[in-house]
Amino acid sequence: MLSVHSNLKIDSKNKDEYHRCLESLGKLIKDRIASEQNGTELNIQDYKNKQFDSDLNSILQLDETFTFEEKLVLFLAISPYIKPGYFEEVMVEALPQGGEFIAFGGVKGQQHRGILPTGETALFLLAGSHISDRLNYQKMFNSDGQFAGQGILQVDDVPHGEPNMSGRLLPNPDWLEKTLFGKEASPVYSLEFPARRITTSMLWDDLVLHPQTVDQITDIQIWMAHHQKVLDDPVFGRRIKPGYRVLFHGKAGTGKTTTASLLGKKFDIPVYRIDLSQVVSKYIGETEKHIEMVFKRAERKNWILFFDEADALFGKRTNVQSSNDKFANQEVSYLLQRIEDFEGLLILASNFKNNIDDAFLRRFHNIIHFPIPGTNERYKLWTQSIPNSLKVHADINWKDIADKYPITGAEIVNVIYYASLKTHSRNDSTMRKEDVFDGIKKELKKQERAFN
Secondary structure, eight states, X not given: OOOOOSSOGGGTTTHHHHHHHHHHHHHHHHHHHHHHHHTOOOOGGGGOOHHHXXXXXXXXXXXXXXXXXXXXXXXXXXXXXHSTTHHHHHHHHHOTTOOOOGGGXXXXXXXXXXXXXXXXXXXXXXXXXXXXXXXXXXXXXXXXXXXXXXXXXXXXXXXXXXXXXXXXXXXXXHXXXXXXXXXXXXXXXXXXXXXXXXXXXXXXXXXXXXXXXXXXXXXXXXHHHHHXXXXXXXXXXXXXXXXXXXXXXXXXXXSHHHHHHHHHHHHTOOEEEEOHHHHOOSSTTHHHHHHHHHHHHHHHHTOEEEETTTHHHHBOOOOOOSHHHHHHHHHHHHHHHHHHHOOSEEEEEESOGGGBOHHHHTTOSEEEEOOOOOHHHHHHHHHHTSOTTOEEOTTOOHHHHHHHOOOOHHHHHHHHHHHHHHHHHTTOSXXXXXXXXXXXXHHHHHTTOOOO
16 A cells, blocks of 8 residues: 655545556556466557556656557656555565566665666566567667657666666656656756756846847847747748857856846746856766756756856867867867757856857857946946935945946945945944945955055
8 A cells, every 4th residue: 555645646636546557557567477477468558448548647647649658668667656665566466486587677776675667677568578579669768769859768877788778767857756746846956967046036127238238138038039930930940950059258247147047037947057066077978977967957948058157168179288188178079069959048158258169159149248337337236236225325426436446236236235234233224435435445455456
């Protein structure tokens, strides 16, 4: 009996569906083992009754393109997550005298004590020992199959020289969570997924940029809103690739990250910033492995990918003087191809455009400079940043301050924050000129610039 007491769907209205599917799958497994032992035929389609198929559809929530056999494999893969020890119970009934049935496949996990189904388990379920049928069903795990195409199931890697179908059936974590819990949570930051979602509470009106930068950002918004219409065109659509690649370059604090966050916010698309400290590895091939995990997940979810301080990963290639140079250049070559194949919005941010390899620059649809704000932009930033709860002393001349001190938007926010804290520390409600100047002095000192 299932003893799950959480918000799993099997604990509520779908409990009967899960029970029925587990019973139907168990009967099929036992019948398949019996047919192999007795040398009789078993037709998988005989098990496709209306109730079983309806229950599978209700649990898996798949579109109509999936076959009954594919749905069987998916339910087989998630069975240990529904009922640990399920396969042990089935095998005890199928083999009351004990012993192993090697053709069934299955492996033990490192921590899970029960049987975990493998690709061999799936093939045995569908085809038994019928070789031609097994080879035919194995195609569903190919890269052009439904499982790979929708990114919901794969066969785990196996040690070199072992049959590839002896790997575990690995359901996609996002799809599995949505299937079992009815919703999909944000991925957890880890070595396997070295990216964090970035958000902002700011609005577009809070973003103050140079007019030319604003025009180029508008081009991105136009692409996001209308690119699918161009791709769907039967003539021109086949001539272009679906993705959009853009480089943001400029000094830190000029609005690159905020702009990326606001683009995602406007179109309700998650933006994930790649942690390059986790991506870049000293081990050969590991960097490509880490980045591929993020790219694949982003493609399935239609996320915006944001590479901050992209120089570390997309920097200029070097002359090959050692094996390290050779493999570093291989990483760049891999990235060149991968960003070109990415079907969503890809944003690279760098403080210096010249640090980015020219081969990447040629592949960008847009290269946008985020300059230090001019006098007019700085004046707007100063006046927009004043807290509603505070007044400003009459001797503060924002136009004069904006004209005299060429600092970034992020530095202006830091100054206002410092001056606001000083104001509150005096139990005052009026911001003073000396607090603003002290804040400016601190920001300039960070860069070893003189305050006049």
